[in-house]
Amino acid sequence: MxxxxxxxDVGGTKxxxxxxxxxxxxxxxxxxxxxxxxxxxxxxxxxxxxxxxIETLAQRHGLDPVTLPIGIGMPGMVRRDGRLxxxxxxxxxxxxxxxxxxxxxxxxxxxxxxxxxxxxxxxEFAWGAGQGIDNFVMVTLGTGIGGGIIANGELVRGQxxxxxxxxxxxxxxxxxxxxxxxxGCWERYASGGGLARLTTQWASEGRLPTLTSRRGxxxxxxxxxxxxAASEGxxxxxxxxxxxxxxxxxxxxxxxxxxxxxxxxxxxxxxxxADLLLPPARDYLADLVFGYAKRPQIVVTTSRLxxxxxxxxxxxxxxxxxx
Amino acid sequence: MxxxxxxxDVGGTKxxxxxxxxxxxxxxxxxxxxxxxxxxxxxxxxxxxxxxxIETLAQRHGLDPVTLPIGIGMPGMVRRDGRLxxxxxxxxxxxxxxxxxxxxxxxxxxxxxxxxxxxxxxxEFAWGAGQGIDNFVMVTLGTGIGGGIIANGELVRGQxxxxxxxxxxxxxxxxxxxxxxxxGCWERYASGGGLARLTTQWASEGRLPTLTSRRGxxxxxxxxxxxxAASEGxxxxxxxxxxxxxxxxxxxxxxxxxxxxxxxxxxxxxxxxADLLLPPARDYLADLVFGYAKRPQIVVTTSRLxxxxxxxxxxxxxxxxxx
Numbered sequence: 001m002x003x004x005x006x007x008x009d010v011g012g013t014k015x016x017x018x019x020x021x022x023x024x025x026x027x028x029x030x031x032x033x034x035x036x037x038x039x040x041x042x043x044x045x046x047x048x049x050x051x052x053x054i055e056t057l058a059q060r061h062g063l064d065p066v067t068l069p070i071g072i073g074m075p076g077m078v079r080r081d082g083r084l085x086x087x088x089x090x091x092x093x094x095x096x097x098x099x100x101x102x103x104x105x106x107x108x109x110x111x112x113x114x115x116x117x118x119x120x121x122x123x124e125f126a127w128g129a130g131q132g133i134d135n136f137v138m139v140t141l142g143t144g145i146g147g148g149i150i151a152n153g154e155l156v157r158g159q160x161x162x163x164x165x166x167x168x169x170x171x172x173x174x175x176x177x178x179x180x181x182x183x184g185c186w187e188r189y190a191s192g193g194g195l196a197r198l199t200t201q202w203a204s205e206g207r208l209p210t211l212t213s214r215r216g217x218x219x220x221x222x223x224x225x226x227x228x229a230a231s232e233g234x235x236x237x238x239x240x241x242x243x244x245x246x247x248x249x250x251x252x253x254x255x256x257x258x259x260x261x262x263x264x265x266x267x268x269x270x271x272x273x274a275d276l277l278l279p280p281a282r283d284y285l286a287d288l289v290f291g292y293a294k295r296p297q298i299v300v301t302t303s304r305l306x307x308x309x310x311x312x313x314x315x316x317x318x319x320x321x322x323x
Numbered sequence: 324m325x326x327x328x329x330x331x332d333v334g335g336t337k338x339x340x341x342x343x344x345x346x347x348x349x350x351x352x353x354x355x356x357x358x359x360x361x362x363x364x365x366x367x368x369x370x371x372x373x374x375x376x377i378e379t380l381a382q383r384h385g386l387d388p389v390t391l392p393i394g395i396g397m398p399g400m401v402r403r404d405g406r407l408x409x410x411x412x413x414x415x416x417x418x419x420x421x422x423x424x425x426x427x428x429x430x431x432x433x434x435x436x437x438x439x440x441x442x443x444x445x446x447e448f449a450w451g452a453g454q455g456i457d458n459f460v461m462v463t464l465g466t467g468i469g470g471g472i473i474a475n476g477e478l479v480r481g482q483x484x485x486x487x488x489x490x491x492x493x494x495x496x497x498x499x500x501x502x503x504x505x506x507g508c509w510e511r512y513a514s515g516g517g518l519a520r521l522t523t524q525w526a527s528e529g530r531l532p533t534l535t536s537r538r539g540x541x542x543x544x545x546x547x548x549x550x551x552a553a554s555e556g557x558x559x560x561x562x563x564x565x566x567x568x569x570x571x572x573x574x575x576x577x578x579x580x581x582x583x584x585x586x587x588x589x590x591x592x593x594x595x596x597a598d599l600l601l602p603p604a605r606d607y608l609a610d611l612v613f614g615y616a617k618r619p620q621i622v623v624t625t626s627r628l629x630x631x632x633x634x635x636x637x638x639x640x641x642x643x644x645x646x
Contacts, residue, residue, distance in 0.1 A: 077614050085617040135482045149581070151481070156474045158583020159458045160618060163474075168580040168613035172496050173573050180613050250496050257491040258472070258581065260481020290491035290503050291400050294408040295483060 001322055004061075005069040006054050007315025009116060010034060010046065012075065012089040012143075017053035018308065019061060020315035024127035026308060028057055036092045043084065043096025050098075051105045070111045071318030072098055073119035073310040075146065080161040082113040088179050089143070112317045116140075117164050118155055119313030120267055120303070121148025125155075126316055128304035129265040137261045138303075139166065139252070140268035144179075145187035151259060167191065171250050189247035192270045195223040198240060208236050227273050241276045248277060249284035256298065257290045267303030274302045324645055327384075328392040329377050330638025332439060333357060333369065335398065335412040335466075340376035341631065342384060343638035347450035349631060351380055359415045366407065366419025373421075374428045393434045394641030395421055396442035396633040398469065403484040405436040411502050412466070435640045439463075440487050441478055442636030443590055443626070444471025448478075449639055451627035452588040460584045461626075462489065462575070463591035467502075468510035474582060490514065494573050512570035515593045518546040521563060531559050550596050564599045571600060572607035579621065580613045590626030597625050 004027060009016045011034060019028040030053050035045040050072065058065040076087030082099040084090075099111040114122075121138035124130040130138065134153040140146040145167030149156040156163045167187035168180055175184030176197060188194050202208050203218035211221045211229055229237035255261050266274060282300050286292050303309055327350065332339045334357060342351040353376050358368040373395065381388040399410030405422040407413075422434040437445075444461035447453040453461065457476040463469040468490030472479040479486045490510035491503055498507030499520060511517050525531050526541035534544045534552055552560035578584050589597060605623050609615050626632055 077617055086614045151474055151479045151486075152477050154475050154477075156479075156582060158474070159585035160583055162614065162618070163581070163583035165580045165583075165613055169492075169577040170573060170611075171493060173494050173498075173570070175496075182611065182613060185613075247496070250493060254492040254577075255581070257488045258486070258578070259479060260483055260486035260488075262482035288493075288505065290488055290505060290508075291409045291485065294400055295485070 002067060002069050004063070005071060005315040005318040006057055007311040007313070007318065008050055008053065008070070008072045009119065009310035009314060010050070010072060010074050010090070011116070015046075015049055015053065016307070016311045017050070017057060018311040018315060019057045020312060020319075022319055024123075024312060024316075026312070028060060030056060034090070043093040043098060043101055046090070046093045047096070047098060047101035047105060051102060054106065066107050066109050068109065069318035069322050070102070070109055071119070071314030071316070072111065072113050073116035073314040074098070074113060075116050077160075077162045077165070078113050078115045080157065082111065084113070085162075110318070110322070112321050114314060114317045115146075115148070115161070115164060116310045117146030118148040118157065119311070119317065120146075120305075120309035121150055121164065121313065122155055122316050123305050123309045123313035124265045124267075124303060125150050127312065128309065129301050130263065133263045135259065135261055136263035136265060137166070137255050137259065138265050138267065141191050141266060141270035142268040143191060143193045145191045145251070146268070149259065166251065166255065169251060169254060171247070171254065186247070186251040190244055190251055192223060194247065195226065195244050195270065198243060199223050199226050202240055208240070210234060210236055227276065230276050238276075241273070242280050245277045245280035246284050249281040249288050252281070252300065253285060253288035253290070262296060263299045263301075265301055265303055267306065267309055271302055278302070325390060325392050327386070328394060328638040328641040329380055330634040330636070330641065331373055331376065331393070331395045332442065332633035332637060333373070333395060333397050333413070334439070338369075338372055338376065339630070339634045340373070340380060341634040341638060342380045343635055343642075345642055347446075347635060347639075349635070351383060353379060357413070366416040366421060366424055369413070369416045370419070370421060370424035370428060374425060377429065389430050389432050391432065392641035392645050393425065393432055394442070394637030394639070395434065395436050396439035396637040397421070397436060398439050400483075400485045400488070401436050401438045403480065405434065407436070408485075433641070433645070435644050437637060437640050438469075438471070438484070438487060439633045440469030441471040441480065442634070442640065443469075443628075443632035444473055444487065444636065445478055445639050446628050446632045446636035447588045447590075447626060448473050450635065451632065452624050453586065456586045458582065458584055459586035459588060460489070460578050460582065461588050461590065464514050464571075464589060464593035465591040466514060466516045468514045468574070469591070472582065489574065489578065492574060492577060494570070494577065509570070509574040513567055513574055515546060517570065518549065518567050518593065521566060522546050522549050525563055531563070533557060533559055550599065553599050561599075564596070565603050568600045568603035569607050572604040572611050575604070575623065576608055576611035576613070585619060586622045586624075588624055588626055590629065590632055594625050601625070
């Protein structure tokens, strides 16, 4: 039984590999770009990168890759058997079975797959901002919204392993189109992508006059411009961030009604704007949560493990599933 | 340890009491009206009715009420300690602690409280349409929408015991007002109350001309008129039922994304219209569910325990919690 594991967090642009001890300590760390090679069969290019990361970490620490538990967090729908059923942000790997690919490239190793949002939830539950909280939801605000649900002290994987795709809960039934093919998905309103979409819309409607004048045209105004200007107190930018915060609270309130979650851990790239988003979102919850006054204070906090959460959780899965 | 329990299902208009064996057999049954007496302290009038039901069942079967496990299913937010924190449809009992009230009236009895939708889910899980399904959602379509979530083979009670209030998930962020104080709640679109609301709206917009002419005026057309006419094949009524079915599917699809539920059990009063609602709702799921094509067929079936589900589940809670 190994006391260390490799945790891999594979995103649309890069892959993070960590060597992790049983108590969640990060012993080593590697970053690589994620290839998008459509010439090779699904996932092969990605698998080669991961194998190289695993071999590098093993070599540096005098470990045998074949006895090292390996966990992989992937964006998209990861089946319980390890196949990546559907990955809108990692098309070249969609449909691939990474346990099989890694076996072919590395030999008889123990590979465990999990959705990246679920990995982050497991890591925060074990070692982060959800430690000891038996009912909480991890919400990762990136280009989209991912997440993972802990209920009764366990991850909610659901029937197939696809649980926690909270970003594709519709909050506006006939609302904005989403990359998933749906309409009105939460992530079109309250993620980095949602901020970008609302920025374009507000700018084209003349509701961001100062930023439009600074950037020369409405089309040039970006979500980053809004975040920066809001942190400097520009009213029009603060108003837009409040709009995003309202949508964030709208989705959180839905999760409170469904799951009676009293605790949210917010991670992902947009969480750098936490100071702008979370205080108004907490205020909006009072209006949006069913039976708000009859509940204890709802906690909305930021991730403690930040960019490492996904890879740490992947390592945790691998450590926990050792025979 | 008792082999039988009393299960009580308390609704806004009536209370159903069952004597239930350990294997879910209904040994006896009683119905009473639910009083709405604002003269007495919260819940006292209701508690008196329940005590009378318990005493009647006990007497008929030669049982001692004090050694009988008693389970109560209540609409609204039932705290883990048994207090009814908030009950929009049972105002006279809101805030009451039924375990305390029953102790005062009946002596030292063992009383266990649970939300009625959660009770129905537990009963269908043990003895009904969810038997052996470790991940499913019970959806009760009545005046509103209640429900209960089974994940990883366990009821999701959440932080306070308020889990499963799926009817108050907003599906239209700035949509129809709800009795809970919110906007756009699912139950304003896909319940009996939602059907009534949409009927009024469609009639006033001239979209139910035949029914309006039959009933003399738009204001006279009811949800029941629509259901009846739809079952007879009247196009305008079928169109409205399809609209309700679309909203039903919209909410179900959200729950699939969040929980990866592959199985829904539909109960409640509106489930009498299941033949009109469920076939179109199943079709709409194909468009509305995130990653639909990558999932096994999603099952949407009707409750097997029908009107008994809540009281059976309340009895199950009482049987399971015996010391």
